[in-house]
Amino acid sequence: MKRYFLELLVATASLLVSVSAFSGEDAEIAKLATRVCANCHGPHGDSVSSAFPRLAGQQAAYTEAQLKTFKDKTRGDPYAQAYMWGMASQLDEDTIKRLGAYYAAQRPHPAWKGDAARIAQGRSIYENGMPEAEVPACTLCHGENAHGKDSIPRLAGQHPEYLVKQLVAFKSMQRANNPVMHSVTDKMSLEQMQAVAEFAASK
């Protein structure tokens, strides 16, 4: 009986080792993303917890820029400090660039489905802004489909709770690495942030 247990152990280990090769266009970065980043950001950048942003389909230049601000500690919101300052500390320029490209190439999370009334309220802010409060339309930078462009992030399919947290952090200057977003959010209420976040995520 004991012999069979040992044989089973060896056979299972051999099987596992035999399938342990990764494939893909950038196997080394895929390996890093799978072994490290995926623990929070999910397989292929599709995170489960709203504490951590979805990276799948994100603009490569935006991911790169954020990793650089984590590394040089110029993005200092609480989660950035608790998690990403350490995680990005040893990344070199080449790895940062390849991580950006890797996540940009992953399939984005489908559109978020939420409360229709709140999404309708968010649509108005997203598409028209709030002229009375000098809040510009989000479409101007993030695009009508909320896919972003270059260093402007994709918002579509993102966790709404994560987007709200970022808007709050921009407003409070906890996240002080984007003066434009601070001025955009300065006169927004929490309710307005929640509405626009839900609309953007629903794209």
Add this chain to the structure above:
Amino acid sequence: MQAPGNRTMGILASAVAFVSLACFAPQSFAVPSFARQTGLACEGCHTVFPELTPFGRAFKLNGYLIDNLPQVKGLTTDNKEALLLNWLPPISIMFQTSYTSTSKALPDSDPALSGNSQNGQVLFPQQASLFYAGRIAPNIGAFIQMTYGSDSGAFGWDNTDIRFADHANVSGKDLTWGVSLNNNPTVQDVWNSTPAWQSPFDQRTSAAPTPAAATQIDGALADSGVAGLSLYGYFANAFYAEFGVYRSAPQGFGGQAGAGPLDSTASNVVRGTAPYWRLAYEWQQDRSSWSVGTFGMNVDSFPGEGATLSGATNKYRDLALDTQYQFIGDESIYSVQAVYIQEKQTLDAIAGQSNTLKTMRIGGSYYYQRKYGGALGYFATTGTTDTSLYEPGAVFGSANGSPDSKGWIGELNYVPWQNVKFSLQYTAYNRFNGSSSDYDGFGRNASDNNTIYLLGWFNF
């Protein structure tokens, strides 16, 4: 009525059993070594230490390998990694100090005297540990703990989990797999519903009595000293399977030649190896995670303690079910853990009796901003009455031979910083070693062992 001589023997046997149990009571620690290595705050891996978050579980399953420290590197001639060593070792220290007061003072340890021990024991330290916790090679990491215990007044070997970990791509899904070398069944587990790390955490030492009976997988086997090797796999962040074997490997065993080989002077010596297995499923949705699992082991052991390590063995078949729910919000964190363990004993090396021993624990905790929190738990151990196993003895014995103990444990916690915790804990027994009143045959009631326990816990 026991003869005085038998009573003394009972006291001694019970005290020895108790002290050895207390030394291996569930210990649970958070390790700043990991924070130093990863650059992550404690909240990355812990809700509040020592309970693990989903990331903490992944970090452990990945062999403690995530490393953001500068490295000393070595390469082979074909440019493969031959050395990957942290520039600075991930070392850390834990210091626990405590105050323990029981409802009624314990009798003096000298049975010839009728007085009581001093009640309200200060331990400074209760325990102090030195950890190496982190990566030690490209695919190998370790959690190694040496602890000074106030029980022994000496440093001893404590929780150890050295593991190899790697990944495989199976049908497009990730499989984290690895091998763990460890010294306590379930110390390698990642859910806080299994014995080694279950919440709420009873950190009390011998300053307060704890129940005598425990199943093999709930500390009794680790108590006698084992080493285990297990192979595990975690597929698609959901399905976990592990199989391993344990063999006796006590520390500090005198025997006939210092460190062994084991002989009749040892106790609870595993015949061959004891297989251990674990299956679990984890479901994650946004900030919530829920796991259900089962684990168990088969132990055939020689009792030793004067008998040769041959012939009939005592057979223990442990089967357990466990579950955990966690919600980790930005402000509020709450979790519930439950475990049920059933052990069937066929004690051929004693008198051939067939017994059962069952343990159930359920507990929940809440924290606000990871700073203010509390926990409440219920525990119950019940089993076959057996006067040859559970002998009478003052405080630690059982007058009726029953292993039954039941009670509640509640605690309030203040965590001013993520690596410092103050706990006020109260343990209340409805039943202790078989009875609620005069359980030991010496006039002590279960409620006399109710305990107020104040703990200061520093990790740095």
